[in-house]
Amino acid sequence: MSGAAAWAGALQALGLFAADPLGLGGIAVRAGAGPVRDRWLKILYDSLPPGMPVRRVPLNAGDDRLLGGLDLAATLQAGHLVEQKGLLSEADGGVIVLPMAERIEPGSAARLRAASDEGQVTLQRDGLSRVLPAHIAMVALDEGADPDEHVPTSLLDRMAFLIDLTKVSLRDIEYDDWSGVAAPSRPLVLAGPSAMTGGAGAVHRATAAVETAKIIETLCGVAMSLGVDSIRAPLFALRAARIAAAQDGRSEPDTDDLSLAVALVYGPRATRLPPQEEAEAPPEPEPPPEDQPEPPPPDDEDQEQIPDLPLEDIVLEAAIAALPPDLLAQLASLSNTKGQVRMPGRVGQAKMSLKRGRPIGTRQGEPKGGARLHLLETLKAAAPWQTLRRRAPEHGPKRFEVRRDDFRIIRFRQRVGTTTVFAVDASGSAAMNRLGEAKGAVELLLADCYVRRDQVALIAFRGTGAQLLLAPTGSLLRAKRSLAGLPGGGPTPLAAGIDAAMALADTIRRSGRTPIITFLTDARANMTREGTGGRPKAEAEAMESARALRATGIAALLVDTSPRPNPFARTLATEMGARYVPLPYANAAALSHAVRAAAA
Amino acid sequence: MSTRPVFPFAAIVGQEDMKLAILVAAIDPGIGGVLAFGDRGTGKSTTIRALAALLPAMKVNQGCRYHCDPATPDVWCADCRAATKHKSVTAPVPVVDLPLGATEDRVVGALDLERALTGHKVFEPGLLARANRGFLYIDEVNLLEDHLVDLLLDVAASGENVVEREGLSVRHPARFVLIGSGNPEEGELRPQLIDRFGLSVEVRTPQDLPTRIEVIRRRDGFENDPVGFTEHWKKQQDKIRKRIVDARGKLSGVAVPEIALENAARLCMALGTDGLRGELTLIRAARAVACLDGDKEVTDAHLRRVAPMVLGHRLRRNPLDEAVASTRVNRAVEELFGA
Numbered sequence: 001m002s003g004a005a006a007w008a009g010a011l012q013a014l015g016l017f018a019a020d021p022l023g024l025g026g027i028a029v030r031a032g033a034g035p036v037r038d039r040w041l042k043i044l045y046d047s048l049p050p051g052m053p054v055r056r057v058p059l060n061a062g063d064d065r066l067l068g069g070l071d072l073a074a075t076l077q078a079g080h081l082v083e084q085k086g087l088l089s090e091a092d093g094g095v096i097v098l099p100m101a102e103r104i105e106p107g108s109a110a111r112l113r114a115a116s117d118e119g120q121v122t123l124q125r126d127g128l129s130r131v132l133p134a135h136i137a138m139v140a141l142d143e144g145a146d147p148d149e150h151v152p153t154s155l156l157d158r159m160a161f162l163i164d165l166t167k168v169s170l171r172d173i174e175y176d177d178w179s180g181v182a183a184p185s186r187p188l189v190l191a192g193p194s195a196m197t198g199g200a201g202a203v204h205r206a207t208a209a210v211e212t213a214k215i216i217e218t219l220c221g222v223a224m225s226l227g228v229d230s231i232r233a234p235l236f237a238l239r240a241a242r243i244a245a246a247q248d249g250r251s252e253p254d255t256d257d258l259s260l261a262v263a264l265v266y267g268p269r270a271t272r273l274p275p276q277e278e279a280e281a282p283p284e285p286e287p288p289p290e291d292q293p294e295p296p297p298p299d300d301e302d303q304e305q306i307p308d309l310p311l312e313d314i315v316l317e318a319a320i321a322a323l324p325p326d327l328l329a330q331l332a333s334l335s336n337t338k339g340q341v342r343m344p345g346r347v348g349q350a351k352m353s354l355k356r357g358r359p360i361g362t363r364q365g366e367p368k369g370g371a372r373l374h375l376l377e378t379l380k381a382a383a384p385w386q387t388l389r390r391r392a393p394e395h396g397p398k399r400f401e402v403r404r405d406d407f408r409i410i411r412f413r414q415r416v417g418t419t420t421v422f423a424v425d426a427s428g429s430a431a432m433n434r435l436g437e438a439k440g441a442v443e444l445l446l447a448d449c450y451v452r453r454d455q456v457a458l459i460a461f462r463g464t465g466a467q468l469l470l471a472p473t474g475s476l477l478r479a480k481r482s483l484a485g486l487p488g489g490g491p492t493p494l495a496a497g498i499d500a501a502m503a504l505a506d507t508i509r510r511s512g513r514t515p516i517i518t519f520l521t522d523a524r525a526n527m528t529r530e531g532t533g534g535r536p537k538a539e540a541e542a543m544e545s546a547r548a549l550r551a552t553g554i555a556a557l558l559v560d561t562s563p564r565p566n567p568f569a570r571t572l573a574t575e576m577g578a579r580y581v582p583l584p585y586a587n588a589a590a591l592s593h594a595v596r597a598a599a600a
Numbered sequence: 601m602s603t604r605p606v607f608p609f610a611a612i613v614g615q616e617d618m619k620l621a622i623l624v625a626a627i628d629p630g631i632g633g634v635l636a637f638g639d640r641g642t643g644k645s646t647t648i649r650a651l652a653a654l655l656p657a658m659k660v661n662q663g664c665r666y667h668c669d670p671a672t673p674d675v676w677c678a679d680c681r682a683a684t685k686h687k688s689v690t691a692p693v694p695v696v697d698l699p700l701g702a703t704e705d706r707v708v709g710a711l712d713l714e715r716a717l718t719g720h721k722v723f724e725p726g727l728l729a730r731a732n733r734g735f736l737y738i739d740e741v742n743l744l745e746d747h748l749v750d751l752l753l754d755v756a757a758s759g760e761n762v763v764e765r766e767g768l769s770v771r772h773p774a775r776f777v778l779i780g781s782g783n784p785e786e787g788e789l790r791p792q793l794i795d796r797f798g799l800s801v802e803v804r805t806p807q808d809l810p811t812r813i814e815v816i817r818r819r820d821g822f823e824n825d826p827v828g829f830t831e832h833w834k835k836q837q838d839k840i841r842k843r844i845v846d847a848r849g850k851l852s853g854v855a856v857p858e859i860a861l862e863n864a865a866r867l868c869m870a871l872g873t874d875g876l877r878g879e880l881t882l883i884r885a886a887r888a889v890a891c892l893d894g895d896k897e898v899t900d901a902h903l904r905r906v907a908p909m910v911l912g913h914r915l916r917r918n919p920l921d922e923a924v925a926s927t928r929v930n931r932a933v934e935e936l937f938g939a
Contacts, residue, residue: 063701066701067699067701070713075713075717076717079717079718080714080717081713081714081717106743106786107700107743109786110700110739110740110743110786111700111701113740114699114700114739114740117645121699122697122699123699124698124699124701124702124703124706124707124726124727125701125702125703125706126703126705126706126713127705127706127710127712127713127714127724128706128713129706152786154783154786212820213817216813216816216817216820217813219816220809220812220813220816221809223812224809224812229639229805230805231642231643231805231806231812231815231816234812234816235816235819235820238816238820363703363704363745363747364703364704364705365747384713384716384717385711385716385766387716387717387718387719388711388716388719388720388721388766389766390719391719392767403766405765405766510791
């Protein structure tokens with residue numbers, strides 16, 4: 001899609017959104033900060049109904065600011081509870097703007113989601129119990145740079161439109177409906193469909209209105225064909241079509257309205273091309289605009305009733321025309337990463353802590369075990385109770401009394417470290433194939449772990465099973481020692497080794513750290529889990545374990561210690577979704593780099 | 601709760617597992633809570649919020665802040681014990697929201713701040729008190745802060761909430777059915793908390809076209825005319841309510857034959873679930889379903905229906921088995937009872 005077309009589409013979405021922000025939930029704008037986005041926002045603000053509240057919500061605003069809470073100063077002065085509204089309830093009936101929305105944390109996203117779903121904020125804070133209205137629409141400004149970086153999907157699911165302005169240049173927005181900065185309050189009245197629905201929009205036709213049941217069927221059918229899984233998407237499309245109809249002065253949506261709605265709502269969410277389309281002309285979204293003018297006219301010219309298939313087809317084509325041309329490539333990259341980033345698989349996932357990290361708030365608790373007292377919050381917590389305490393018989397001559405209940409301690413969000421699990425093949429074949437060198441490689445990695453303050457754990461497998469030599473530890477000296485004392489010899493129980501490493505990694509993950517498994521093996525599996533020999537069965541079992549490991553999404557690295565790269569080792573690495581590094585080619589720097597890469 | 605119309609329970613399309621789990625918990629609260637994990641936009645919250653409107657009213661001591669049951673004086677709160685006269689009134693079963701961002705004082709209760717400003721010491725019950733004899737709903741339960749989770753676990757285990765503040769010591773009953781929902785992609789749930797839930801269901805977006813069309817159609821109907829829509833579904837809604845009431849009445853009358861006990865035990869053994877809680881919950885849930893269906897005794901069919909939701913979250917993680925928990929349970933069920 002060209003920049004100009006993207007801009008046109010963005011303005012169409014804007015026009016619909018501004019007409020009914022609350023009904024459409026929101027709009028996500030992917031664009032870097034800059035004049036294009038500024039202009040788009042300016043048009044949006046000018047187009048919103050006059051007087052509609054707009055609040056900018058800073059990234060990860062605290063609960064007291066977001067949800068509201070007690071206004072302590074006012075409360076103490078007034079002698080009765082005075083609440084302070086949060087941004088969400090301040091924005092009731094209007095729009096909240098979320099800058100840097102790609103960085104919203106799950107907790108904040110959940111609070112926004114709740115307000116968006118319920119149309120209210122349930123406040124249970126600081127002695128206040130309130131339900132405040134908060135009907136809001138969200139405008140998420142997504143500055144994500146790479147595809148992995150995006151607004152939390154749960155928020156996107158609650159917004160009708162997702163628009164992408166990254167390819168729009170300044171030239172593109174020198175658009176004829178952009179006449180000046182002082183835009184009128186309603187600068188965007190869209191005269192029917194335009195660029196998005198192809199050439200069809202040029203001719204303004206009076207198509208027959210479509211009955212609701214048929215619309216719903218069509219919208220659901222098209223969603224299915226395009227692989228739009230969300231059940232909210234058809235609802236948004238329905239709403240968008242109705243708004244488009246209303247803007248054109250129709251009471252019910254017609255084919256054009258539906259096409260527009262589908263293009264805007266489903267286009268960015270499509271995960272597949274409709275089957276038949278894929279077979280005929282795989283990547284090309286070009287044909288539809290040309291075909292389109294032909295099929296529709298007969299329909300609406302010679303009858304009121306629109307037959308089943310055509311309506312769905314017309315609407316579908318509109319959506320296909322709006323698909324990003326690189327959809328297929330995107331889909332491919334999506335499925336690649338799917339198994340890996342499912343769960344907390346990344347390095348340094350955030351964890352709450354009372355000791356270190358970035359302060360994110362306070363909670364009641366005692367300053368012991370390393371927790372730090374937040375003096376100001378403690379005093380604030382104590383303030384409202386002073387009247388009461390002064391009356392207590394045990395009250396001394398103190399002027400301000402702080403009790404244990406008032407203590408507030410600081411909560412931190414900590415980047416949690418990584419634990420590298422080394423699973424070392426100590427079998428006879430590996431021993432022959434330079435177990436010593438493998439050990440050397442591990443030592444290099446250990447040094448690297450030390451620099452990164454990582455923990456390490458060590459598992460060895462040989463003979464009939466795997467053995468945990470060293471539980472996760474920060475002591476690299478111990479790791480080195482247990483590694484040095486590792487004897488070699490016996491068959492290779494590869495499956496058992498993978499299983500043991502996986503079980504350990506899973507435990508590590510549950511404790512909040514991020515595990516990475518590094519296998520050092522020649523992958524010459526010849527011992528089954530039951531402890532019987534036999535290469536074919538042992539290899540099959542190893543593959544099975546490898547697949548299980550992939551399913552867990554734990555990052556892994558396989559260092560092939562064979563004298564010559566072993567094809568089975570490579571296959572195994574692919575099966576477990578691991579990076580493959582043949583040792584013969586690996587020098588210390590390359591290995592260290594590979595581990596780091598696996599961790600990223 | 602506001603007076604905003606709520607989407608009727610009876611009108612919810614599909615999600616049979618989740619609806620069944622909620623009905624089972626409503627019939628036998630002792631089963632211990634429902635955990636609904638699943639995709640976005642699958643109507644988890646809608647279903648749970650619909651519950652409040654569905655539940656038959658209960659009898660409470662008039663004026664009691666903990667909704668003490670006139671029929672069970674042995675678990676009354678201190679206020680009810682102290683009172684000399686009791687008047688029984690009906691009240692709706694509480695379905696209380698525990699929102700994210702709630703502070704501890706509002707969850708467990710604290711001194712009434714308003715009154716404290718003028719120098720009076722009055723206990724202001726928190727959400728746990730409000731939820732007594734009802735349901736406590738935590739949306740996004742996996743994002744709940746750790747210190748609140750600890751608190752909940754403690755109270756859920758003891759059925760009693762103890763608050764010590766400003767020299768005031770309050771102890772009140774807090775028995776509630778915990779209902780949690782969340783999206784596993786956003787964070788795992790602590791095993792200790794998972795264990796508190798008797799039933800767990802995986803909720804998915806419906807994939808077949810007719811169901812999806814029906815979901816949208818009803819949603820649209822509701823949004824266009826909430827009052828009319830609710831009225832339209834009233835009969836169905838009353839029917840389900842009656843089923844709950846009837847089933848509760850039958851609970852003690854339904855027999856659990858030896859063979860059902862044995863099969864439940866064998867199923868748990870086959871799946872290697874830890875402890876006896878799974879077995880016990882399996883029997884109780886099967887019994888509740890039998891009551892719901894109006895059957896006289898617990899049969900294999902009942903066990904089969906509830907096995908995935910009772911046992912799915914109690915399986916030990918088997919790293920070699922990629923299959924989702926419910927598939928594993930179904931496999932074991934088939935091996936035991938035949939396909």
